[in-house]
Amino acid sequence: MSRPRKPVPGVDTRYFLNEAARLLPDPARRRFLRGAASLGAVTLLTGCDITDSQTAQTALRAMSRFNDGVQALIFNPNKLAPEFPESALTRPFPFNAYYDVDEAPEVDARGYALEVGGLVENKKSWTLEELYALPQVTQITRHICIEGWSAIGKWSGARLGDFLARVGADRRAKYIYVTCAEGYSTTIDMPTALHPQTQMTFRFADEILPRKYGFPMKIRMPTKLGFKNPKHVVSLVVTNEDRGGYWEDKGYNWFSGL
Amino acid sequence: MRDPGHSQDAALRPPPLVHPLWLRVTHWVNAIAMLVMIASGWQIYNASPLFPFSFPPSITLGGWLAGALDWHFAAMWLLVINGLAYITLGIATGRFRRKLLPIYPSGVLADTLAALRGQLTHDDLSVYNSVQKLLYVGVILAGTIMVLSGLAIWKPVQLQELTTLFGGYDLARYVHFLAMSVIVGFLVVHVALAVIVPRSLRAMLRGH
Numbered sequence: 001m002s003r004p005r006k007p008v009p010g011v012d013t014r015y016f017l018n019e020a021a022r023l024l025p026d027p028a029r030r031r032f033l034r035g036a037a038s039l040g041a042v043t044l045l046t047g048c049d050i051t052d053s054q055t056a057q058t059a060l061r062a063m064s065r066f067n068d069g070v071q072a073l074i075f076n077p078n079k080l081a082p083e084f085p086e087s088a089l090t091r092p093f094p095f096n097a098y099y100d101v102d103e104a105p106e107v108d109a110r111g112y113a114l115e116v117g118g119l120v121e122n123k124k125s126w127t128l129e130e131l132y133a134l135p136q137v138t139q140i141t142r143h144i145c146i147e148g149w150s151a152i153g154k155w156s157g158a159r160l161g162d163f164l165a166r167v168g169a170d171r172r173a174k175y176i177y178v179t180c181a182e183g184y185s186t187t188i189d190m191p192t193a194l195h196p197q198t199q200m201t202f203r204f205a206d207e208i209l210p211r212k213y214g215f216p217m218k219i220r221m222p223t224k225l226g227f228k229n230p231k232h233v234v235s236l237v238v239t240n241e242d243r244g245g246y247w248e249d250k251g252y253n254w255f256s257g258l
Numbered sequence: 259m260r261d262p263g264h265s266q267d268a269a270l271r272p273p274p275l276v277h278p279l280w281l282r283v284t285h286w287v288n289a290i291a292m293l294v295m296i297a298s299g300w301q302i303y304n305a306s307p308l309f310p311f312s313f314p315p316s317i318t319l320g321g322w323l324a325g326a327l328d329w330h331f332a333a334m335w336l337l338v339i340n341g342l343a344y345i346t347l348g349i350a351t352g353r354f355r356r357k358l359l360p361i362y363p364s365g366v367l368a369d370t371l372a373a374l375r376g377q378l379t380h381d382d383l384s385v386y387n388s389v390q391k392l393l394y395v396g397v398i399l400a401g402t403i404m405v406l407s408g409l410a411i412w413k414p415v416q417l418q419e420l421t422t423l424f425g426g427y428d429l430a431r432y433v434h435f436l437a438m439s440v441i442v443g444f445l446v447v448h449v450a451l452a453v454i455v456p457r458s459l460r461a462m463l464r465g466h
Contacts, residue, residue, distance in 0.1 A: 060325075063332035074416050081415045142427060144414065147323065148306035150427050223415050251324035253331065258415040 064253050071255040077191050081222035081258070084140045089205070090151035095212045096226065098184075098246070104212050105182040105232045112216055115235035118177070121168025128216050132202060134158035134166075139197055141222035143229070144258055146247075155220045156203035161194040169238045177243045178219060181232035186245035188221070188228065189255065197222050200233075225256040276383045276461040281353070284344040285462055291337035292441065294319060294329055299438060301326030308435055331412075338405060345398070361391045383461050397444040404437035 095101045113125040138156040164171060176193045179185045192198060201220040202209055209215045214231025221229050227247045237243075248254050277285075297319035304312045305323045320326025348354040365388035372378040373389055380387070386394065410421040410430040424430035452459045 060328040060332055063335075064328055067331050074413070076416060079416060079418075082418055142414070144427065145306070146327070148302065148431060247324075251328065253324075253327060258413060 067253060068255040071257040072189060072191070075189075075191055075223070075257055077195055079223075081139075081141050081197055084142070084152050086140065086154070088152050089140065089154060093153050093205070093213070094149070094151050096145060096147075097231070099182075101212050105180070106211060107181050107216055107232055107234075109216055112234075114217065114233070116167050116237075117235065118238035119170035119173045119240070120164075120238050123167075128202075131158065131200065131217065134163065134200075136202075137199065138203075139199065139220070139222065141197065141220075143222070143226055145226040146252060146256065154205045155199060155201045155218075156206070157199045157201035157217070157220070159196065160198045160200050160219060161196065163200060164193065164238070173238045174240045175238075175242055177237040177239050177241075178230045178233055179235045179237075180230050181234050184230055184232070184246045185243070186228055186230050186248065187243050187254075188219070188224075192221060192223055192257070195221070195223055223258050225258065227252060228256050273466045274384070275465050277465050278351075278353075279465065280343075280347050282462055282465060284340055284347070287336065287340045288344065291333050291340060292445075294333040295337055296438060296442060298326040298329035298333065302330060303435070308432060334405075334408065341401060341405065357386055358391050358395050361388055361395065366392050380455055380458065383458055393444060393447070397441060397448075400437050400440040400444070404434065404441060407431075407434040407437060410434075 097104065109128055112128050114131060115125050116123055136156055136158060138154065140152060140154045142150050142152050144150045160176075164176075171190060171194060174190055176188045176190065177185065178188060197220075199220040201214070201218045202216065204210060204213045209218065214233070217233045218231040219229060219233055228245075242254075244254075297317065300313035301315075301318035301320045302323065304315075304318065318326065320329045369378055369388040378387060378389070380390075406420065407424050407430050409417055410424045411427065411434055414421040414427045414430075421427055421430055424433050452462075
């Protein structure tokens with residue numbers, strides 16, 4: 001990132017710098033000039049070189065992993081996300097995805113089956129009818145996007161923690177790997193999966209979950225940023241292996257807890 | 259009655275220290291951390307602007323949202339650890355009390371008028387006028403609010419009491435932006451004055 005020095009009209013740069021240095025006491029002058037030279041060198045380094053270099057990227061990735069650990073540590077499994085009254089609902093609720101709204105995946109309700117795999121006793125898949133028959137709960141919580149905006153919505157469905165108990169999942173495993181109809185994926189830490197507000201969502205605002213919000217099922221986690229709340233979920237895998245995810249692999253912080 | 263030999267000694271001795279080493283170190287570490295936080299913060303802001311403007315990408319850091327967040331959440335540790343060291347030492351050594359307090363409204367008014375008339379001088383670097391005191395205390399407060407509102411945005415569930423204190427998640431974002439604006443405003447004046455009075459910059463580098 002070296003810039004050719006542009007001459008200032010009417011100013012002899014060398015003369016100007018010498019004059020500036022002359023105004024300083026002698027030992028100070030030498031120190032000042034030496035200091036300015038090293039400062040200049042550092043500034044050159046901090047340009048594109050540092051921000052784009054492999055070293056900086058490696059250091060930033062390491063810090064992001066460190067922050068995953070810190071966030072896991074401060075995650076309180078009993079701390080509930082604030083719930084709101086109906087009057088606080090955001091209308092219309094924003095649509096946001098890595099595809100346009102008319103490109104949202106279309107899942108056929110009749111052919112749908114939720115696959116359950118990995119460290120679970122019962123690997124049978126679940127039809128929509130069976131899922132709808134599970135005990136349902138409702139939450140009105142704030143959805144917070146990694147971009148910064150937020151919106152309050154109403155989601156209903158079954159507690160994921162209860163479901164994991166029902167299928168005999170090894171709840172000492174580290175992760176739940178979630179995959180979606182169109183290929184989206186994310187990995188969730190087990191403490192968050194077992195959080196009382198983490199929900200297999202089938203309804204939005206008292207209606208069957210619309211296509212744009214993730215029909216037939218999304219995983220709603222008010223303790224995580226929006227991109228960690230997958231839509232159009234087709235499989236859950238209980239695992240000890242971090243399999244990453246769509247945005248996580250592109251560089252978003254893995255834990256992304258709230 | 260002065261002993262000429264004695265005063266010669268005094269001339270050979272280094273001039274009195276204006277800024278102790280801990281202050282200079284924390285000052286420059288803070289400068290780096292703040293610049294990284296501000297430049298990456300602008301990139302994060304651009305992902306969902308609060309106002310009808312965005313920051314030109316050329317003055318932001320991180321390249322895109324994920325990169326900017328990585329820088330922001332890495333530099334926050336530097337900013338907070340260094341900031342805590344600065345505030346702890348500032349209180350423990352009595353420097354804050356000696357240099358920044360007390361601030362009287364009458365003094366601020368008189369010094370502001372003098373500054374506007376171009377008559378406010380800074381001959382003794384070790385003594386701050388009322389306007390300086392107010393600005394330095396103000397920017398320390400802005401920095402504190404900046405960090406607290408940042409925590410409120412980062413952890414609105416785990417630290418929800420703090421988020422509530424800022425009027426909720428959405429308002430905390432505005433407070434965070436406002437604190438940044440105050441700090442950037444301070445920075446502009448601060449750097450301009452350091453350029454006008456280069457002795458002050460030198461003192462922040464070598465101590466006297």
